[in-house]
Ligand SMILES: Nc1ncnc2c1ncn2[C@@H]1O[C@H](COP(=O)(O)OP(=O)(O)OP(=O)(O)O)[C@@H](O)[C@H]1O
């Protein structure tokens with residue numbers, strides 16, 4: 001069976017800076033993968049290239065065996081990609097419920113979905129029910145009709161993640177979801193990510209600097225350093241790797 005995601009020979013340079021330098025790795029099964037490495041290692045750029053926000057200089061990207069380098073962001077999203085951003089993006093003035101519903105529209109999920117939301121009352125109700133259920137999963141149901149400004153920063157991050165889930169992705173890329181999230185909400189976030197992974201068989205690729213968080217969540221860790229993959233393995237293997245300790249964990 002094809003890997004969910006497989007990249008090979010990926011390179012992306014900005015002028016003289018090679019942000020992603022001959023990167024190859026695969027997500028073979030719907031597990032929870034961590035992507036770690038020092039500031040400037042190229043993690044966000046790698047996400048941007050995988051999602052189609054940046055075009056690679058060279059290399060291949062396959063999703064379930066299908067080459068997708070030529071596809072645009074929304075075309076990749078329709079295949080089953082979602083991502084969140086390092087700087088939290090929510091629609092501050094909109095209600096939390098609408099934020100989740102807009103998550104679907106933003107992905108331009110195709111005529112069926114949009115028609116469902118705009119014309120078909122039953123489908124619209126189903127989408128609202130699903131959106132409320134997602135808010136419940138992160139304990140935000142009581143904010144459904146409140147604007148996102150009513151939320152703490154950590155709660156907004158949770159809202160951003162549930163907003164991208166309404167499109168039912170197969171692969172979810174999260175860029176530093178734990179950043180700025182307080183310890184209590186971190187537990188909610190960890191439990192929630194485990195739960196959606198288990199219930200929906202979503203593959204997760206998570207960039208994170210919070211080592212305690214990612215090492216306790218991911219079953220496999222990929223380490224980037226200076227644009228390249230420095231190491232890959234289980235959290236225990238990566239923690240014990242002298243190259244990783246020297247470049248990042250030391
Ligand atoms: N649009 C851009 N134009 C020019 N240089 C860029 C651009 N985006 C990223 N870079 C550079 O590419 C390198 C990798 O940056 P990137 O943001 O991918 O790192 P990162 O691993 O996500 O770091 P952090 O952990 O700080 O978020 C850095 O040297 C950065 O300055």
Ligand SMILES: [Mg+2]
Nearest residue numbers: 043044045086
């Ligand atoms: Mg980054």
